[in-house]
Amino acid sequence: MAPRAIVVSTYELGRPSFDVASAAAELAAAGADVEILDLSVGADLDRVAGARFVAFHVPMHTATRLAVSAARRVRELAPGATRCFFGLYAPLNAELLGRFGEVVGAEFEGDLVAAYRRTVGDHPPRPGRRRRFRVPDRSGFPPLERYARLRLPSGELRVAGATTTTRGCRHRCRHCPIVPVYRGRFVAVPAEVVIADVRQQIAAGAEHLTFADPDFLNGPTHALRIVRRLHAAFPDLTYDVTIKVAHLLRHRRLLPTLRDTGCVLVTTAVESFDDRVLARLAKGHTAADAERALEVLAEVGIAANPTFVPFTPWTTLEGYLGLLDRISELGLVGAVAPVQYAIRLLLPAGSRLLDLPEVAAVAGDFDPDALAHPWRHPDPDVDALWREIDAVVRREVGRDADRAAVFGEVRRRALHAAGRPAPRALEAVPDPVTVPYLTEPWYC
Numbered sequence: 001m002a003p004r005a006i007v008v009s010t011y012e013l014g015r016p017s018f019d020v021a022s023a024a025a026e027l028a029a030a031g032a033d034v035e036i037l038d039l040s041v042g043a044d045l046d047r048v049a050g051a052r053f054v055a056f057h058v059p060m061h062t063a064t065r066l067a068v069s070a071a072r073r074v075r076e077l078a079p080g081a082t083r084c085f086f087g088l089y090a091p092l093n094a095e096l097l098g099r100f101g102e103v104v105g106a107e108f109e110g111d112l113v114a115a116y117r118r119t120v121g122d123h124p125p126r127p128g129r130r131r132r133f134r135v136p137d138r139s140g141f142p143p144l145e146r147y148a149r150l151r152l153p154s155g156e157l158r159v160a161g162a163t164t165t166t167r168g169c170r171h172r173c174r175h176c177p178i179v180p181v182y183r184g185r186f187v188a189v190p191a192e193v194v195i196a197d198v199r200q201q202i203a204a205g206a207e208h209l210t211f212a213d214p215d216f217l218n219g220p221t222h223a224l225r226i227v228r229r230l231h232a233a234f235p236d237l238t239y240d241v242t243i244k245v246a247h248l249l250r251h252r253r254l255l256p257t258l259r260d261t262g263c264v265l266v267t268t269a270v271e272s273f274d275d276r277v278l279a280r281l282a283k284g285h286t287a288a289d290a291e292r293a294l295e296v297l298a299e300v301g302i303a304a305n306p307t308f309v310p311f312t313p314w315t316t317l318e319g320y321l322g323l324l325d326r327i328s329e330l331g332l333v334g335a336v337a338p339v340q341y342a343i344r345l346l347l348p349a350g351s352r353l354l355d356l357p358e359v360a361a362v363a364g365d366f367d368p369d370a371l372a373h374p375w376r377h378p379d380p381d382v383d384a385l386w387r388e389i390d391a392v393v394r395r396e397v398g399r400d401a402d403r404a405a406v407f408g409e410v411r412r413r414a415l416h417a418a419g420r421p422a423p424r425a426l427e428a429v430p431d432p433v434t435v436p437y438l439t440e441p442w443y444c
């Protein structure tokens with residue numbers, strides 16, 4: 001009987017992850033009897049009992065915290081199993097995760113299989129026989145209907161799948177956890193693998209696709225080749241991507257092709273409308289660039305999903321109000337997911353932000369439970385406002401939030417914190433939700 005191997009997914013922004021399915025394909029090819037447990041959609045961790053090898057995917061902060069707690073339980077449920085962590089946050093937190101088991105990197109496929117083979121006493125194949133990427137094995141995922149869907153302004157919900165055309169990023173933004181791992185590099189997944197992955201998801205009911213690349217236009221030729229081929233084969237498929245502001249401007253001539261091949265939504269990290277903050281984050285764009293990029297998307301007819309980091313050590317109460325005003329003036333209230341108003345700068349292990357003296361001055365030692373360096377704002381009123389706003393947006397998680405109402409409530413509290421008169425009643429709803437969005441409310 002083949003040894004049992006389990007791939008555990010804890011949190012992937014409501015998506016059925018390419019990397020989890022890639023790990024499943026690799027382990028199956030190495031001879032394992034593989035099962036995927038996606039805890040975010042209710043899988044039962046007790047199923048690890050009897051497994052020889054349990055691999056936890058840790059692509060981001062929340063997923064890693066959940067994986068650490070799951071790994072503790074797996075020690076009781078499957079005491080003989082090797083535990084292994086893979087994904088972006090594995091090398092970043094190697095010291096901590098190494099206490100629980102093996103740690104392999106973000107480009108994990110070969111090392112994950114090697115760890116499995118060591119566990120079962122198998123001999124590695126001769127060098128040179130391994131393929132770099134296999135078509136992900138999605139047979140162990142629950143139905144796509146269990147994952148986040150795309151909601152269109154009409155109210156129509158489209159079943160969504162997810163894939164990846166590249167990992168890593170060619171940029172070096174100072175706050176980004178990808179930078180210490182990829183150091184300005186990215187890795188392309190072969191087009192044939194991506195297309196086969198999409199084909200199997202469409203066969204399973206996908207009507208929409210999220211390309212989960214950190215930035216879809218790191219390799220524009222590769223990206224466009226894939227979406228052109230997909231559109232030719234599946235003309236009704238819609239998709240969304242993430243593209244940085246600087247790429248939206250540099251590659252604006254490509255945007256009509258994205259629209260014409262089914263792109264309906266672009267997530268773009270505006271982060272701030274304050275140039276001093278953008279410079280400290282080394283985003284490679286200014287506030288004017290961000291506004292221009294949002295205009296370009298509107299002109300082309302692709303909806304924008306702008307994201308922000310409103311709470312940083314440089315945030316002031318007036319500055320936070322200024323951000324809200326700019327969002328309103330630009331007609332973005334309907335486009336901004338409520339959670340964006342409460343995002344607070346995260347300082348994960350290895351954060352390059354700690355090189356900045358003003359960040360180092362407010363940051364504490366790495367907290368292994370929080371998996372981050374805690375930090376305090378120099379003005380306690382800003383931290384108090386963040387806690388209030390965080391409570392407001394948390395109430396909306398899991399609900400189909402009225403974005404304009406949340407904006408009004410956030411602004412009312414920000415005005416109060418700044419000692420300015422707040423409107424007695426909610427202001428007129430400026431922007432109903434007229435953009436498509438994914439029904440997963442969180443962002444991390």
Ligand code: SF4
Pocket residue numbers: 168169170171172173176177178179214215244269
């Ligand atoms: S462009 Fe995005 S993915 Fe790339 S380094 Fe900057 S924040 Fe990270």
